[in-house]
Amino acid sequence: MLRHAAFTNIWLAAALVVPQLLLVFIFFYWPTGEALYWAFTLEQPFGGSNQWVGWLNFATVFKDPKYWNSVQVSIIFAAATTAIIISVSLSLALLVDRRLPGHQIYSFAYFIPYAMAAPAAGLAFRFIFSPNAGFVAAINNWFPNIWNPATDGFDAMVLVVLCQAWKSIGYNFVFFLAALQSIPRPLTEASAMDGAGAMRRMWDIQVPLVMPTLFFLLIINLTDSFVDSFGIIDITTHGGPARATDLMVYKIYFDGFKAQDYSLAAAESIVLMLLVIVLTFIQFRFVERRVHYA
Amino acid sequence: MNRILIAAASLGALALAAAPAHAERIKFDFWYGNTGAIAEVVQKHCDLFNQSQDKYEAVCTGQGGYDKAEQNTIAAYRAKQQPTIVQIYDAGTVNFMLSDAIIPAVQFAKDHGMNVAWDSYFGGIKNYYATSKGEMWSFPYNSSTAMFYWNKDVWAKIGKTEAPKTWSEYAADLKAMKAAGVSCGLALDYDTWTALEQFSASNDLPIATMNNGYDGLGAELLFNKTAYVDHMKDYKSWLDSGYAELHTEQTGKDIDQAFADGTCASIFESIADFRNFKKTATGFNWGVAMLPLLDGKERKNTLVGGASLWVMKGKTDQEYEAATAFLNYATAADTGQKYIVENTGYIPVRADGLDLLNKEGFYQKPENAGRELAIASLTASNGTPVTRGIRLGNYTSIRKALKSELEAAFAGQKDVQVAIDDAVTTGNEILRRYEQTFQGAQLP
Structure with a gap:
């Protein structure tokens, strides 16, 4: 007897799998293939003739100091947002998990920001943090010129990091809360009876037990901040001032859609894709070893 | 039946x-x-x-x-x-x-x-x-085309009833207004359409070789060697001296809003916005004028x-x-x-x-009143070799590169000349890439 379930009707199996494969092909492999082809040619905006140029587009990308600036900015953005998102959402989940009165209201409130579209969040942040008219403008009254994301690159980066973090914390919070709630109560109760305080229980029992979730969220957040941060940048800073928030994904958008340099944007997309793959690989190879799946 | x-x-x-x-x-x-x-x-x-x-x-x-x-x-x-x-x-x-x-x-x-x-x-x-x-x-x-929008009430404070004709007169006006307690004489953003393109055309300055690109895709940018650089140095010094303020979407209001609500006394903006200002800038008297000129220059047509x-x-x-x-x-x-x-x-x-x-x-x-000045500005001359227009490939990216460099220069991170040189270097790379993409193609 087979130890695992198997289809005897291979055609039925194929028919069931095909729609899924087709979707993946149409929405991933086909465009990626097209981008790969464009990355090795010089494509005119309206089509027409395109010529094979080998590695020229990649050479253009790599020898451009502004591209390396983009890479650096993207890495800072990804690291900062991920650190903030994970630490804040885990803390919130740990607190809500203590089930103090009214905790349902908190879980609801924390999740709401995720339901907001990135451009809407960006617009709200732009207004709130605008140096002259915004809510935060008050700080400039006490310390003149301390906050101005329109001219100060660091402030602009803080603004987009906060915006991306604010938007994603709710999503991460739900995952952490679910993970915490799946920890058997007797474990925490037993340690409480042994005299461990709330902080000790969190640190020694709960956090280690949600490590698989934390690892999953780490990868999702890093990937997200590399590929899904376009909307916020486009509304708040347009990559400025002086390219201080010119994330790789925004540069791809600008070069491809605004400047109609499809080949350069294609090469940049391929580089970004490889970078995300490498980062994910590194995490699975080295970070995951420290994660114990229950 | x-x-x-x-x-x-x-x-x-x-x-x-x-x-x-x-x-x-x-x-x-x-x-x-x-x-x-x-x-x-x-x-x-x-x-x-x-x-x-x-x-x-x-x-x-x-x-x-x-x-x-x-x-x-x-x-x-x-x-x-x-x-x-x-x-x-x-x-x-x-x-x-x-x-x-x-x-x-x-x-x-x-x-x-x-x-x-x-x-x-x-x-x-x-x-x-x-x-x-x-x-x-x-x-x-x-x-x-681009016009100069000015707040007549503010100019009255320094005893003037006419818009400045030259850039040096304008600089003196800004200084006098500051002395008269005007907090912002000019609202600026990093827009290159008025500051580079219209400025260059009205003063008959080239932006690129080969007649601003009309003669072929091999053109190279030139604006780091013209009076445009000094013009941007003026902008920077006006910002530093508090004559002018930066107003963009990111600071809370753009230059149009800053002019319309009276925050700043003048802007350079398209005549297309004239009717909008008739509806929004109602709290004071304002007018439009042709762009100021450099000293000793004869007015050429704007773009x-x-x-x-x-x-x-x-x-x-x-x-x-x-x-x-x-x-x-x-x-x-x-x-x-x-x-x-x-x-x-x-x-x-x-x-x-x-x-x-x-x-x-x-x-x-x-x-x-004043709208006819836009036609006068566009027809000030019949088109010199460098006031016909700008025919440069991927000009959107060139504008962006210049804007990024100006952001660095106005914030004091870079010298103005260095910043504009860098923008020209980047812009020329963009032009060479465009030329290669359209290899063999002839500009009509």
């Missing part, structure tokens, strides 16, 4: 139903890039055209921005779904000229029996949309802004027939130019439009 009656009646009904189908209008697609209030004006222009006759129907679709109109047209052309007519902004002109996807306006007019007086287009407008040989490849639709109408290849004869009717309607003095001028801040594009408006006393009306 009854049956025969019913049959006859139903036949009659069928014939009735078929009749309108017989007279069905020929439809064609027109895409435009304007947004907001101006988009409504364009949409209404289509409705008026559709009501004016019963043979053709323009199906007009806003694309949500000039850049989107270009992007969407390119995507649509690649999918063979392009519109018959599309409105494209100044920066898209080179792409469309090299695209092989359009029918040049002169060619289209000849093939479809349009009687267009090409020479009656104002020089500053004509040259921009014309090839190096002077043939117009698109139909100017909504044309503008046209706005957009023009391009005819795309690959449509049916019927669609072209309908497009011809629309183009005739939309460029005529009364149904076209007058309509646009009366409902927006744009200017007439041909002499016949201006004549008609003059005859009706349009520019004598107090609410339009």
